[in-house]
Amino acid sequence: MNVRVLLTRPWIWGFAAAALVWVAILAISGQGGGQTVSLALSLAPYLVVVGLGQMLVITAGPGNIDVSVASVISLAGFVSVAAAASTGSVVLGVGAGVAAGIAVAAVSTVAILGLSVPPIIATLASGLVASSATLSLAGGFTAVPDPGLRELLNLRPAGVPLFAVAVAAVTAAVVAVLRRTVYGRSLIAVGQNRRAAERAGIPVRRVIAATYLASGALAGLTGSLLATYIAPTADLGTRYLLDSVAVVVIGGTLISGGRAVPTGVWGAALFFILLDGLVNLVGWSTAAQNLLKGGLVLLVLFLAGGGARTPGTSLPSLRRRRRPAAADTTTPGETTDG
Amino acid sequence: MHLDNIPPREARRRGPDGAPVVTASGVTKTYGRTRALTGVDLEVRAGEVLGLVGHNGAGKSTLMRVLAGLESCDEGRVTVRGRHAAPGAAAFRGVRMAYQETSLCPDLTVAENIWLSSRHCLPRLRRRRAAGAAARRRLDEMFPGHGVSPRDRVEDLTLARRQMVEIARASLVDALDLLILDEPTESLGPDAARSLYDHVRSLTARGVAVLLISHRIGEVLSVADRVAVLRDGAVIAERPAAGLGEHDVLTLMGAQVAERDAHRPAPSAGLPADRPVVAELRGATGSGLRDVSVRVGAGEVVGLAGLAGQGQQDVLERLWRPARRDAKVRATRAYVPGDRQRSGVLPLWSVAENLVVTAMRGIARRGLRRPAEEREVVRSWVERLAIRGGADAAMTELSGGNQQKVIVARAFASSADLVLLDDPFRGVDVHTKTGLYRLIREEAARGRSVVWYSSENAEMAHCDRVYVLRAGRVVAELSGDEISEERIIAVSFAEPDPPTAAGRAQGAPGRERPQEARNHG
Numbered sequence: 001m002n003v004r005v006l007l008t009r010p011w012i013w014g015f016a017a018a019a020l021v022w023v024a025i026l027a028i029s030g031q032g033g034g035q036t037v038s039l040a041l042s043l044a045p046y047l048v049v050v051g052l053g054q055m056l057v058i059t060a061g062p063g064n065i066d067v068s069v070a071s072v073i074s075l076a077g078f079v080s081v082a083a084a085a086s087t088g089s090v091v092l093g094v095g096a097g098v099a100a101g102i103a104v105a106a107v108s109t110v111a112i113l114g115l116s117v118p119p120i121i122a123t124l125a126s127g128l129v130a131s132s133a134t135l136s137l138a139g140g141f142t143a144v145p146d147p148g149l150r151e152l153l154n155l156r157p158a159g160v161p162l163f164a165v166a167v168a169a170v171t172a173a174v175v176a177v178l179r180r181t182v183y184g185r186s187l188i189a190v191g192q193n194r195r196a197a198e199r200a201g202i203p204v205r206r207v208i209a210a211t212y213l214a215s216g217a218l219a220g221l222t223g224s225l226l227a228t229y230i231a232p233t234a235d236l237g238t239r240y241l242l243d244s245v246a247v248v249v250i251g252g253t254l255i256s257g258g259r260a261v262p263t264g265v266w267g268a269a270l271f272f273i274l275l276d277g278l279v280n281l282v283g284w285s286t287a288a289q290n291l292l293k294g295g296l297v298l299l300v301l302f303l304a305g306g307g308a309r310t311p312g313t314s315l316p317s318l319r320r321r322r323r324p325a326a327a328d329t330t331t332p333g334e335t336t337d338g
Numbered sequence: 339m340h341l342d343n344i345p346p347r348e349a350r351r352r353g354p355d356g357a358p359v360v361t362a363s364g365v366t367k368t369y370g371r372t373r374a375l376t377g378v379d380l381e382v383r384a385g386e387v388l389g390l391v392g393h394n395g396a397g398k399s400t401l402m403r404v405l406a407g408l409e410s411c412d413e414g415r416v417t418v419r420g421r422h423a424a425p426g427a428a429a430f431r432g433v434r435m436a437y438q439e440t441s442l443c444p445d446l447t448v449a450e451n452i453w454l455s456s457r458h459c460l461p462r463l464r465r466r467r468a469a470g471a472a473a474r475r476r477l478d479e480m481f482p483g484h485g486v487s488p489r490d491r492v493e494d495l496t497l498a499r500r501q502m503v504e505i506a507r508a509s510l511v512d513a514l515d516l517l518i519l520d521e522p523t524e525s526l527g528p529d530a531a532r533s534l535y536d537h538v539r540s541l542t543a544r545g546v547a548v549l550l551i552s553h554r555i556g557e558v559l560s561v562a563d564r565v566a567v568l569r570d571g572a573v574i575a576e577r578p579a580a581g582l583g584e585h586d587v588l589t590l591m592g593a594q595v596a597e598r599d600a601h602r603p604a605p606s607a608g609l610p611a612d613r614p615v616v617a618e619l620r621g622a623t624g625s626g627l628r629d630v631s632v633r634v635g636a637g638e639v640v641g642l643a644g645l646a647g648q649g650q651q652d653v654l655e656r657l658w659r660p661a662r663r664d665a666k667v668r669a670t671r672a673y674v675p676g677d678r679q680r681s682g683v684l685p686l687w688s689v690a691e692n693l694v695v696t697a698m699r700g701i702a703r704r705g706l707r708r709p710a711e712e713r714e715v716v717r718s719w720v721e722r723l724a725i726r727g728g729a730d731a732a733m734t735e736l737s738g739g740n741q742q743k744v745i746v747a748r749a750f751a752s753s754a755d756l757v758l759l760d761d762p763f764r765g766v767d768v769h770t771k772t773g774l775y776r777l778i779r780e781e782a783a784r785g786r787s788v789v790w791y792s793s794e795n796a797e798m799a800h801c802d803r804v805y806v807l808r809a810g811r812v813v814a815e816l817s818g819d820e821i822s823e824e825r826i827i828a829v830s831f832a833e834p835d836p837p838t839a840a841g842r843a844q845g846a847p848g849r850e851r852p853q854e855a856r857n858h859g
Contacts, residue, residue: 180709182702188686189695195681199673200748201696258686 010252010259014267017250021274028281038159040273045167046226047243047269051251052174053218054244055265056211057119061191061257064119066212068104068127069219069244073237075130076100076220077227078137084228085143093146094224101220102213104130109212113205123212131234138234145228153229163225174262187211191257242290243272246297255301356383357419359516359547360405360433364414366571367400374400376571377414382516387538387548389562389579391555391587397571398551402518405549406435419515431458432515436508436522440500442492448473448503449488452510459512476506480537481530497525497677498646505534509541517541518549523557524764527646527793535561553767555584567591588768613638616669616787617657617756623664626652628810634756634789639782641801642791643826649810650791654758657789669755669787672696674746676761676791682745683733690716690729693744696752719747723773739770746774750781757781759790763797775800795823 018040026033050069057066076097084093104126111122155162178184186207189197198204219237226236249255250271251264272293279289358381367375374397382388382405392398403409404416407423407430415422418429442451449470453460460468470488477484481502492500505522519538523531538548538561552558558565559579567575567590575590613635622630626649634640634657642650660667675681684692694701694712701711716729723743727736733744742762749757759778763771778788778800790801798804804821806814806829814829 180707182699182705182707185691185695185698185707189684192684192686193681196675196684197695199675199681200684201672201699201752201754254686258684 011261011264011267014247014251014264014269014271016267018267018271018274021271021278025274025278025281028278034159036274036277038156038161040270040277041164042154042156042161044266044269044273045161045164046222046229047240047247047272048167048171048265049225050219050222050240050244051247051265051269052171052262053215055248055251055253055260055262056174056187057215058245058248058253058255059187059191059257059260060208060211061194064191064208064211064257065245066105066108066123066215066219067120067241068108068123068130069215069222070237070239070241071127071130071134072101072104072216072219073223073226073240074232074234075104075134075137076223077232077236078134078141080220080224081143081145081227081232082137082141084146084149090146090149094149094221097224097227098217098220100130101216101218101223103216104220105212105216108216109209112212113209119212134234138232141232143232145231149225149228153225168266171262171266178260178262183207183210188258188260191254191259193258242293242297246293247272249297250300356385356545356547358382358417359384359419361417361420362401362405362411362414363417365401365404365411365416366413367397367404367409367411373571375404375411378568378571378573380405380566380573380576382547382549384515384547385542385545386563387542387550387561389558389565390549390551390568391553391558391565392568392591396568396591398568399520400571401568402435402520402549402551405516406430406433406518408435432511432513433518434508434511434514434516435518436505436520438521438524440492440504442500442504442507444493445491447489447491448486448495451492451503452488452507455507456510459510472510473503473506476510477502480506480509481533484530496647498527498530501525502530509537514541514546516547516549518551520551521553521764522550523552523554525646525793529645531557555587559584559587591768617667617789618665619653619656620664620666622653622656622662625655626810627656630807630810630812632657632789632805632812634787636755636787637782637785638803639778639788639790639801641798641804641821642789642807643795643798643804644807644813644829646793648807650807651760652810653805653807654760654789654791657756658758667756670753671756671758672749672752672754674749674757674759674762676764678738678741678745678762683741685734687733688729689720689725689727689731689733689736689744692733693719693729693747693751696748696754700753715751719751723747723777739766742766743770743774746777750777750786754786756787756789759788759792761791761793764793771797795826798826799823 022033022036022040025036029036050073054066054069057064079100080093080097082093083096084090087093107126107129108119108123111117111125112119115122117125153161153163178188186197186202189200189202190204190207194204219240222240223237230236247265247268250268251266252261253259253264275292276289279292284292360382362378362380365375365378366373376397378397378401380388380401390398390401400409404411407416407418407425407427410425417423418427418433421429423429443454446454449466452473453465453469456469456472457465460472473486473488477486484499484502486495486499486503490499492503495503501522501524505519508519509517517538522534526534535557538550542548542563550558550562559582562579565575565577565579565582565587566573567577567587569591615633616636617632617634619630619632622632628649630649630653632640632653642653644650654673656662656665657667658671658673684695687695690713694716697715698707698712701708701715713729719725720729723746725736725743725747726740733741736744746759746762763774766774775797778790782788782802790797792798798821801821803815803817804826805812806816806826808829816825816829
């Protein structure tokens with residue numbers, strides 16, 4: 001794969017940006033390049049896991065988004081720590097966290113498919129349900145996270161966090177699901193053109209339900225592990241709402257659906273974590289950080305929409321939905337025939 | 339501006355004395371490695387209808403875009419009224435084009451769409467009302483009884499009505515020089531087509547030039563004054579339409595005129611008793627249908643005919659999603675949509691991925707795909723239907739005809755026992771169609787059942803049995819030798835009471851009614 005081919009891969013930009021920020025950190029602080037990477041690698045996986053779920057949802061097509069992830073992370077944190085403390089089993093604890101995520105996603109799914117509520121509203125509502133559950137759990141919460149799991153999450157043989165390796169494996173699994181399973185292909189088809197997918201015999205509603213449940217489960221998993229890694233708090237997941245959407249978009253996944261780029265989520269997550277480090281180093285406030293991130297997302301969307309001239313690399317997010325595009329695309333098409 | 343005012347056709351013919359409106363000389367156009375136009379010389383004269391015919395891929399779309407000033411040409415020149423004009427120049431303002439796959443904004447209303455494209459000739463003040471009035475006036479003029487309200491959102495309109503709005507939109511300009519119509523009647527019913535061509539004649543009588551592109555050769559011959567045949571990116575013949583036969587044109591286009599009856603089955607009366615019924619509607623009523631009973635036997639090709647929008651698609655819908663008790667479908671199903679941009683093409687995928695998406699489910703084991711088997715299926719179908727560009731081409735790079743081949747192959751490549759065709763061969767060239775007809779018969783011979791709605795009555799000759807629908811009812815069931823274009827047209831129009839507004843209101847339930855009632859009553 002030569003450089004030119006590499007540049008057409010949508011996931012490359014997240015990694016490139018991450019490398020750029022890393023160099024900037026190195027230049028400013030003048031020390032500990034390896035340490036910075038190691039730290040980023042231990043924080044980024046949490047964002048990657050929730051980002052992968054968000055990516056699946058966004059891939060399901062225009063309008064699909066899961067804004068309940070932040071509340072799910074916070075809720076799952078409490079649920080899993082409580083379950084682990086009361087049963088004494090870490091596995092059960094994490095399982096309970098995942099189950100909490102699935103339960104919240106089930107509420108969204110029923111609202112989206114059963115009541116035809118737009119996904120952003122449905123997940124907002126189920127997110128509210130989740131955060132009120134979190135608040136009632138948080139009052140007088142005394143359980144502490146399992147020290148064994150925390151140690152495992154902190155394990156860094158040769159500076160490489162074990163957890164990052166595990167999440168890399170999860171990412172590879174998501175890639176395989178999207179490429180090799182009927183569900184994955186169906187999801188991508190639904191995201192490109194829901195009507196066409198329905199006419200092609202794909203059970204669209206089942207695919208969409210499975211996708212939201214998967215996103216809920218992954219957010220639940222993130223919450224469980226994050227609560228063990230840091231501590232269960234009511235605003236544990238807050239920053240993950242914007243960030244999960246942002247890493248998906250920056251990673252090269254089409255915001256209008258139909259193309260998922262799991263590898264890109266990694267690049268973008270590393271970029272975001274490093275960016276946090278850089279901004280802290282420079283001494284910016286959280287507000288300024290968020291401003292920067294929001295601007296970056298807009299910039300990427302602008303580039304994706306405006307820079308879609310070259311075929312192959314094109315991100316036809318905007319073009320696809322216009323009718324005249326149909327006439328446009330048939331014109332060169334006619335010629336391949338003549 | 340009505341029929342009476344138009345001089346008879348022969349008197350109208352101006353021959354070569356009409357001044358050229360748009361002239362192309364030596365025009366070439368290349369996209370990547372493909373040469374779309376290889377040197378076109380064409381002249382469209384004032385007051386004439388020029389018919390442009392050619393296979394899918396002959397370069398018609400490209401030529402139109404060049405003539406309309408939407409695209410530049412590599413070599414040669416385009417002149418408008420004798421003056422050289424660059425694409426986008428003001429000279430092209432009087433050249434308007436109605437696209438086959440309409441260019442309307444789906445989320446806007448009809449009036450808003452009209453405003454978008456004709457704002458320079460509409461008053462700025464109270465523009466909504468002005469655009470709405472202009473749209474209504476032009477639609478009334480072109481398609482009496484169109485049933486479109488300027489306030490309708492384009493997305494909610496049927497394909498036929500969208501097409502009407504598209505054509506009206508194209509003709510709404512203060513000084514129309516040339517009107518380009520790209521397959522204008524593909525989605526229209528015969529009535530609407532007739533009134534469109536009446537309007538076209540009144541336009542030419544006023545000195546407007548009309549360029550008509552259509553696969554319906556008969557229609558071109560009856561409407562056009564001259565016919566230009568495009569083949570491999572060049573005009574290979576230009577003849578007066580008078581005295582030219584359909585067969586001559588097809589030969590010029592390079593088609594081998596297919597024998598339609600070659601695969602015709604032996605005549606049979608009704609559904610043969612020995613055939614198991616795979617799908618059945620029993621007295622289906624509601625959502626556009628009234629007491630419709632349809633039976634489909636194994637290995638049978640069942641046609642749904644009649645004028646467009648009489649409930650044929652509702653029958654298909656019931657068979658595709660048999661939710662109610664009046665539908666009994668025992669077979670696995672596959673669907674071939676007619677509106678390929680909206681419900682066929684998966685635009686980000688290659689031909690192979692588009693083709694195999696339905697079959698994938700049957701090939702897969704426990705939810706895991708089997709790539710080798712899929713590739714084999716794709717390879718055999720790309721070969722069988724001779725899909726240009728091959729399996730790895732991007733779907734959107736293909737011509738319309740080839741896209742349609744892929745979508746037909748998608749359904750037949752699956753293991754479905756019952757294939758539902760929703761008028762899938764609109765705008766597909768003769769060659770491709772003939773191949774697909776053969777495919778349908780072959781697959782039926784293997785025991786598959788096909789239910790086929792077509793707006794082109796000639797296609798029904800490939801069916802074993804045909805149900806003719808009118809206003810949501812089955813008005814006739816034809817089989818074997820009874821199936822002929824003339825017969826279908828006869829039953830589609832024949833009615834106990836004449837089709838007056840009152841009679842139709844009584845007889846036609848369903849979604850067509852409310853809008854018409856709103857406009858006329």
